[in-house]
Amino acid sequence: MTLLVKSSYSHRFLSSSTPAMSVCSSFCPQLPSYFRQKPINSLPTKPLFPLSFKVFSSQATGVSAEDELPGRIGFLGMGIMGTPMAQNLLKAGCDVTVWNRTKSKCDPLISLGAKYQPSPDEVAASCDVTFAMLADPESAMDVACGKHGAASGMGPGKGYVDVSTVDGDTSKLINGHIKATGASFLEAPVSGSKKPAEDGQLIFLAAGDKSLYNTVAPLLDIMGKSRFYLGDVGNGAAMKLVVNMIMGSMMATFSEGLLLSEKVGLDPNVLVEVVSQGAISAPMYSLKGPSMIESLYPTAFPLKHQQKDLRLALGLAESVSQSTPIAAAANELYKVAKSHGLSDEDFSAVIEALKAKK
Ligand SMILES: NC(=O)C1=CN([C@@H]2O[C@H](COP(=O)(O)OP(=O)(O)OC[C@H]3O[C@@H](n4cnc5c(N)ncnc54)[C@H](OP(=O)(O)O)[C@@H]3O)[C@@H](O)[C@H]2O)C=CC1
Numbered sequence: 613m614t615l616l617v618k619s620s621y622s623h624r625f626l627s628s629s630t631p632a633m634s635v636c637s638s639f640c641p642q643l644p645s646y647f648r649q650k651p652i653n654s655l656p657t658k659p660l661f662p663l664s665f666k667v668f669s670s671q672a673t674g675v676s677a678e679d680e681l682p683g684r685i686g687f688l689g690m691g692i693m694g695t696p697m698a699q700n701l702l703k704a705g706c707d708v709t710v711w712n713r714t715k716s717k718c719d720p721l722i723s724l725g726a727k728y729q730p731s732p733d734e735v736a737a738s739c740d741v742t743f744a745m746l747a748d749p750e751s752a753m754d755v756a757c758g759k760h761g762a763a764s765g766m767g768p769g770k771g772y773v774d775v776s777t778v779d780g781d782t783s784k785l786i787n788g789h790i791k792a793t794g795a796s797f798l799e800a801p802v803s804g805s806k807k808p809a810e811d812g813q814l815i816f817l818a819a820g821d822k823s824l825y826n827t828v829a830p831l832l833d834i835m836g837k838s839r840f841y842l843g844d845v846g847n848g849a850a851m852k853l854v855v856n857m858i859m860g861s862m863m864a865t866f867s868e869g870l871l872l873s874e875k876v877g878l879d880p881n882v883l884v885e886v887v888s889q890g891a892i893s894a895p896m897y898s899l900k901g902p903s904m905i906e907s908l909y910p911t912a913f914p915l916k917h918q919q920k921d922l923r924l925a926l927g928l929a930e931s932v933s934q935s936t937p938i939a940a941a942a943n944e945l946y947k948v949a950k951s952h953g954l955s956d957e958d959f960s961a962v963i964e965a966l967k968a969k970k
């Protein structure tokens with residue numbers, strides 16, 4: 613397994629034989645000259661091309677001089693996550709072509725200089741590497757392998773990187789369709805929500821073709837703060853589902869705690885503060901707690917996607933006979949929340965399901 617972490621103020625590839633500035637310059641030739649010419653130690657506070665260093669590795673990693681870097685990047689799916697991810701590639705000077713089922717969501721990207729193609733296969737045909745950030749297994753399959761799907765535009769020398777959260781079986785099916793065209797495939801679901809996507813601070817959980825992983829590493833580093841290479845297709849999906857299974861259960865029990873504290877006469881704001889200082893502190897609690905207390909759920913991670921991830925995680929657990937009673941109970945709560953019309957609210961709206969249970 614390989615983990616690379618973005619660090620501040622320096623160039624990107626410690627393990628690369630190619631200096632990071634020249635890698636990134638050839639990758640995104642339209643980069644502002646500032647970033648191409650500034651000495652490494654004078655980069656700005658928000659590192660656009662920060663140092664990546666290997667903290668744990670059992671395999672070769674990094675980008676070598678002979679790796680061919682993709683010049684034209686496709687991006688399919690301009691939702692909450694896809695839009696800022698594609699924006700960050702554009703802002704870094706990359707040549708990006710976008711597509712979305714609802715075309716109007718491409719407009720902000722087109723204003724920023726993105727090209728547009730009217731179907732996934734036309735994006736794939738016109739690009740070296742195509743990313744996909746889609747809602748669920750069904751849409752990921754359809755956009756990759758359906759009529760006018762990306763696979764129809766793929767071929768040798770091209771790469772497809774699916775960053776959607778899907779189950780391993782779906783990812784393997786997409787892998788099969790893409791590989792059948794002679795192209796390479798990588799699954800790379802992300803940890804981190806809307807704000808980390810905007811800030812280029814996502815965590816990529818990649819698995820699949822190692823050479824494609826190396827090729828797209830500079831792009832992952834533009835969109836994220838760290839990346840793990842986890843081996844065979846399915847491992848990235850599994851890691852993502854386990855992480856989100858934990859997260860979904862955490863949010864459900866946090867909701868119970870907020871409501872219980874209030875019912876016994878405590879100030880839930882103080883509970884959030886106490887939690888933030890102790891061993892169970894998590895950024896999620898401090899971030900979401902205050903708005904949950906106000907019954908506000910501005911959508912960063914839609915509740916319907918959290919329930920989808922719990923459903924898929926339970927399927928994963930079932931496949932290996934692992935008992936997951938806490939996650940199963942949490943899943944039921946998200947299903948109740950969905951039945952109350954909260955699908956498109958933030959997943960923290962799951963607390964409303966507990967309010968309804970008198
Ligand atoms: N939001 C978050 O915090 C995070 C989300 N994720 C995962 O990333 C993925 C995307 O999430 P997010 O951006 O929040 O979701 P959104 O619901 O905002 O976006 C979903 C995207 O999928 C497209 N889509 C849905 N159904 C279809 C279909 N049948 N055919 C073609 N396109 C379709 C939508 O197109 P249209 O605009 O036309 O509806 C949209 O582009 C999900 O798998 C989610 O679990 C991962 C990490 C964090």
Ligand SMILES: O=CCCC(=O)O
Nearest residue numbers: 777803804805856913
């Ligand atoms: O899949 C969504 C994950 C959201 C997060 O990691 O904050």
